[in-house]
Amino acid sequence: MGFSPKVVELSGISAGYERQEVLNNIDFALTEGECCAILGDNGAGKTTLFKVIMGLLIPWQGSVKILGRGLDSAGSRIWARRQIGYVPQARSDGRLPIQVQDAVLLGRWGTSFAGLRRPSQLDRQLAVETLELLGLGPLALCDCRELSGGQKQRVAIARALVRKPRLLLLDEPTTYLDVAARDNLPELLSTIRRELGLSILVISHDAQSLQEVTDRAVLLRDGSLYSI
Ligand SMILES: Nc1ncnc2c1ncn2[C@@H]1O[C@H](COP(=O)(O)OP(=O)(O)OP(=O)(O)O)[C@@H](O)[C@H]1O
Numbered sequence: 001m002g003f004s005p006k007v008v009e010l011s012g013i014s015a016g017y018e019r020q021e022v023l024n025n026i027d028f029a030l031t032e033g034e035c036c037a038i039l040g041d042n043g044a045g046k047t048t049l050f051k052v053i054m055g056l057l058i059p060w061q062g063s064v065k066i067l068g069r070g071l072d073s074a075g076s077r078i079w080a081r082r083q084i085g086y087v088p089q090a091r092s093d094g095r096l097p098i099q100v101q102d103a104v105l106l107g108r109w110g111t112s113f114a115g116l117r118r119p120s121q122l123d124r125q126l127a128v129e130t131l132e133l134l135g136l137g138p139l140a141l142c143d144c145r146e147l148s149g150g151q152k153q154r155v156a157i158a159r160a161l162v163r164k165p166r167l168l169l170l171d172e173p174t175t176y177l178d179v180a181a182r183d184n185l186p187e188l189l190s191t192i193r194r195e196l197g198l199s200i201l202v203i204s205h206d207a208q209s210l211q212e213v214t215d216r217a218v219l220l221r222d223g224s225l226y227s228i
């Protein structure tokens with residue numbers, strides 16, 4: 001090795017659904033600790049790109065490497081999934097009739113506890129630390145259904161971070177958020193970068209608001225990725 005490790009490395013990726021090609025011959029690399037915004041119109045393929053990175057959609061052509069490991073076996077794709085914290089575009093957390101602290105703790109499911117095993121002291125401690133980091137401490141006992149859009153987003157990010165991922169993928173639903181919640185995201189991201197030093201890919205419809213916290217941005221259009 002010896003060179004700086006790439007957290008994500010896509011080479012010649014083409015991918016899509018049935019006969020519709022969405023991504024066409026894409027090359028992309030994210031280095032350790034980097035934060036990159038992904039821009040593009042609705043339907044451009046941003047979420048599809050995330051699915052490829054997470055090993056949920058197998059590309060037609062090209063190779064995906066996460067932290068230097070190729071995702072060409074089922075085992076490696078499961079492994080990759082564990083390195084990645086994913087904040088999905090569609091929020092369902094808000095409908096859960098459970099407390100914020102339990103919603104965050106559930107993010108650890110499938111890491112050290114699963115099935116009938118109960119959360120450990122470490123799981124609980126990580127949940128508390130994550131709640132504090134995202135300023136959710138005061139809301140820990142609130143019912144998730146009573147949160148605002150911005151607060152729900154914080155819970156969704158907390159659920160991803162509590163798994164201690166090496167890479168954070170944020171599929172930003174700016175459209176569902178009010179202006180105040182949108183304004184919070186840059187601040188939230190800079191806290192995450194400062195405190196956790198995570199590598200981050202953030203899909204955004206509002207490049208400008210994220211300019212200060214991202215290192216660079218790429219634009220997805222007509223299946224290709226452009227540096228901007
Ligand atoms: N599961 C699927 N099956 C078939 N086609 C799909 C599927 N998911 C997405 N597509 C199609 O792939 C294209 C890219 O979709 P994708 O969700 O990646 O776009 P996006 O950039 O995330 O859009 P948005 O900004 O609206 O979230 C669209 O034409 C979409 O209709």
Ligand SMILES: [Mg+2]
Nearest residue numbers: 046047089171
């Ligand atoms: Mg999308």
